[in-house]
Amino acid sequence: VCGKLMSTNPDVRDIDSDHKDPRLCSLYAPDIYSNLRAVEFIRRPCSNFMETVQRDITQSMRGILVDWLVEVSEEFKLVPDTLYLTVHLIDLFLSQNYIERQRLKLLGITCMLIASKYEEIRAPRVEEFCFITDNTCPRGEVLTMESQVLNYLGFQLAAPTAKSFLRRFLRAAQAIYKTPSLELEFL
Amino acid sequence: MEKYKLGKVIGIGAYGIVHRGLNLETNQIVAIKRFYTFDCKNGVPYTTIQEISMLIEMYHINIVKLLDVISNTKNEWYIIFEYLDLDLEKYMVTYLKDSMEKHTIKYIMHQILSGVMYCHKHRIMHRDLTPDKLLIDLNASVVKIADFGMARAFDFPLRAYSPEVVTTWYRAPEILLGSPVYTTAVDVWSVGCIFAKMLTRQNLFAGASKNEHLRKIFSIMGTPNERTWPGVTSLPYYPAGLPEYYPENLEEFFPDLEPAGVDLLSEMLCMNPARRISAHRALQHAYFKKKKRKEKKEKKMMILDPIEEEKEEEDDDDP
Numbered sequence: 012v013c014g015k016l017m018s019t020n021p022d023v024r025d026i027d028s029d030h031k032d033p034r035l036c037s038l039y040a041p042d043i044y045s046n047l048r049a050v051e052f053i054r055r056p057c058s059n060f061m062e063t064v065q066r067d068i069t070q071s072m073r074g075i076l077v078d079w080l081v082e083v084s085e086e087f088k089l090v091p092d093t094l095y096l097t098v099h100l101i102d103l104f105l106s107q108n109y110i111e112r113q114r115l116k117l118l119g120i121t122c123m124l125i126a127s128k129y130e131e132i133r134a135p136r137v138e139e140f141c142f143i144t145d146n147t148c149p150r151g152e153v154l155t156m157e158s159q160v161l162n163y164l165g166f167q168l169a170a171p172t173a174k175s176f177l178r179r180f181l182r183a184a185q186a187i188y189k190t191p192s193l194e195l196e197f198l
Numbered sequence: 199m200e201k202y203k204l205g206k207v208i209g210i211g212a213y214g215i216v217h218r219g220l221n222l223e224t225n226q227i228v229a230i231k232r233f234y235t236f237d238c239k240n241g242v243p244y245t246t247i248q249e250i251s252m253l254i255e256m257y258h259i260n261i262v263k264l265l266d267v268i269s270n271t272k273n274e275w276y277i278i279f280e281y282l283d284l285d286l287e288k289y290m291v292t293y294l295k296d297s298m299e300k301h302t303i304k305y306i307m308h309q310i311l312s313g314v315m316y317c318h319k320h321r322i323m324h325r326d327l328t329p330d331k332l333l334i335d336l337n338a339s340v341v342k343i344a345d346f347g348m349a350r351a352f353d354f355p356l357r358a359y360s361p362e363v364v365t366t367w368y369r370a371p372e373i374l375l376g377s378p379v380y381t382t383a384v385d386v387w388s389v390g391c392i393f394a395k396m397l398t399r400q401n402l403f404a405g406a407s408k409n410e411h412l413r414k415i416f417s418i419m420g421t422p423n424e425r426t427w428p429g430v431t432s433l434p435y436y437p438a439g440l441p442e443y444y445p446e447n448l449e450e451f452f453p454d455l456e457p458a459g460v461d462l463l464s465e466m467l468c469m470n471p472a473r474r475i476s477a478h479r480a481l482q483h484a485y486f487k488k489k490k491r492k493e494k495k496e497k498k499m500m501i502l503d504p505i506e507e508e509k510e511e512e513d514d515d516d517p
Contacts, residue, residue, distance in 0.1 A: 038476050039382070042319040050255075128244035129251065137240050154241045154273070161242060162269055168251040 026182050044179055047171040054170045056102035067111045076101070076119045083120075083143055087135050089127060095172035096126040103170075104160055114156075117148045121156040129168050199268055199276055204230060218281065221265075228265060231277040242275070245347040250277060252322050252346050260313030262333060262344040282333035282342060286392070289334050290399055300454070303396045308486055309341040310389055315477035317343070318382040324349045327388035328368050329395060366411055367391065367401050371422070372471045374412050376434035383471035386480065390466030397452050402467075412437060419469050420445030427470035458485040 027037040057063070061070055077098055084094040100122040104110075110118060120140050127134035141150050205218035214233025221228055233246070253264035266278035286306070293299075310332060317324055324331075326348035333342045370387035372380050394402035402418065405411030412435075416422070421443045422430045430436060448464050449455075455463070462485040465475035475483070 038478055039318050039321075043321045046320055124241065125247065128242070128247045134244055157241045158269055158273055161247070166247070166250040166254050166267055168247065169255055 026179075040179075044176075047175060050169065051171050054103070054167060056099070057106035060102070060106045064107060064109055065105060066109065068105075068115055072112060072115060073101075073105075076115055079116075080119055080123055083123060086143065087127075087139070089123075089135075090130060091174060092172070093123070093126045093130040095174045096130060096168070096170070097123040099170055099172050100126060100160065100164065100168070104163060108163060116144060117152055117156055118160070120144055120148055121153050121160055124153065125157060125160060125168065199270065201266075202228065202230060202276070202278065204232075214275075219278070221278075227281045229279045229281040231279070232274065234272075234274050246275075246277070248349060249346040252349050255320060256316065256322075258313060258316040259340060260309045260342055261316060262342045279344075280342075282335050282344075284334045284336060286329035286332040286334060286341070286396075288330075290329065290396060300456070303393075304459075304486065305339075306341050306396065307389070307393055308481065310343070310392065311477045311481050313341070313343040314385050314389060315481060317349070318385070318477055322346075322349055323382055324385050324388075326368075327385055327392065329392055332392070366408060367404055369411075370471065371412070371415055371419075371469050372433070374408060374415075375430065375436055377471075381471055382476070383474045386466050386474055386477055387471075389477070389480075390463060393463055393466065394452070397455055402451065408435075409437060413440060415469075416440060417443045418446045418448075418451070419467060422469045427472075430470075456485070458483065458487075461485070 027040050061068075061073075080097055081094065084091075084097075097119070101119055104118060104122070120143070124134070124137060124140050137150055137153055141148055141153060201221060201223055203220045203222055205220060207215055208218050208229065209216035214231055217230045217232060219228045219230040220226070233243075250264065250267060253262070254267075257263075262282070263280045264277065265280060266276075268276040268278070293302075310327075314324065314327070324343060324346065326345065327343070331343065331345040333344045334340070335342065366374075368388040368391045370380065370384040373384060391402060403411060403414045405414045420426070421440060423442075424431055448467075449457075449460050452460060452463070462475070462480060462483045465483070466480060468474040
């Protein structure tokens with residue numbers, strides 16, 4: 012919708028007018044983004060799950076978990092999309108499932124396993140994820156948790172993350188797309 | 199799983215077994231993919247994760263419907279799909295016997311492209327379109343795209359994805375040449391190859407090896423150069439020392455195909471992915487435009503009936 016509205020206003024540059032670079036998918040971009048907006052709306056984590064659902068874990072524990080997952084993703088050289096999806100899956104799960112603090116790390120590493128299988132060309136193996144937790148999360152537990160998370164999410168993994176939209180907003184802002192990682196640092 | 203009854207095995211895939219099944223509540227015949235996660239050392243296979251997460255989002259007449267995903271405490275998984283007993287490969291052998299079936303081919307092409315456009319608008323590349331991934335429902339005269347095991351969702355601008363996709367004969371030149379980044383255009387190339395195969399019941403490009411295959415493509419579509427496809431010569435597998443082929447006239451390969459069809463085919467098989475027609479534009483191509491009375495008189499097609507001609511235009515839009 013956004014794309015179509017813009018193109019009718021002469022003062023606004025149509026960001027989907029570049030048909031030369033096929034990687035921008037200009038033809039489908041307006042449709043794709045309006046679909047993403049719709050999906051974002053229905054598949055959004057609860058904003059107050061820490062107060063309403065969780066009793067054992069806290070905001071700062073989630074923070075520590077995410078910081079650690081950032082390091083793990085660097086260690087495994089995962090693409091940023093995987094990391095963003097991981098955090099999204101964790102938040103979705105925590106929105107409705109009570110979890111003890113001892114199992115938070117297990118949830119985190121499992122969501123990263125699922126996100127890598129979804130996003131990466133070559134996802135690290137389960138053993139590698141277990142190893143990076145110093146084997147505090149054994150393989151059996153990770154696989155059981157994987158089934159639990161997938162079941163809860165009903166395999167609805169195709170959720171847009173902040174990064175999906177940032178790319179488009181940067182383009183709309185006519186930013187020079189030379190150092191995209193710099194802007195992403197601020198997320 | 200109480201809802202379903204497992205029937206005979208209809209296929210064995212890389213991960214698990216496919217059964218025919220019956221939904222006991224509705225009496226609907228279904229296909230059931232079954233696997234154990236403990237069989238696969240790595241948990242739920244990534245192909246399954248990608249396939250289900252994509253199919254679950256898609257509601258389109260030309261895309262196979264995922265009905266249910268069930269797992270039990272023993273880490274057994276059942277994925278329930280709608281059941282279709284025929285694929286395009288078999289359909290071509292059994293029903294498309296002579297080139298009289300022009301209408302049927304057009305009708306099938308329209309449906310494939312509608313399904314592909316829907317995928318692309320939902321940022322999904324199928325990446326493995328071949329005739330045996332296209333299922334046919336004879337009763338309803340519907341073609342459905344199936345098997346999203348190779349599909350993936352993309353983001354913008356597109357980044358590098360797995361280089362080993364699409365069965366060789368339907369693989370787009372940019373993949374064969376090792377381009378790290380490819381686009382939705384790879385699916386359009388595959389559909390072009392399927393189009394050609396329906397017309398002659400033969401693969402237009404069929405090389406025994408990757409290099410042989412590339413040579414075949416070049417020999418018909420012309421050897422690409424920096425003028426026709428900027429950047430092509432620096433792609434990793436751009437073969438050195440190949441003869442400079444000139445593009446052949448596709449009409450000679452498809453003497454029975456109307457000129458608009460030849461034009462559409464050549465646009466779908468455009469070597470340069472940036473210039474290749476999109477599924478969206480292909481659906482608006484003259485080939486699919488309403489025909490004058492003349493064609494109405496043509497022999498009625500076998501089994502598959504053409505869409506009513508007035509309806510063609512409406513189908514172009516996203517439902």
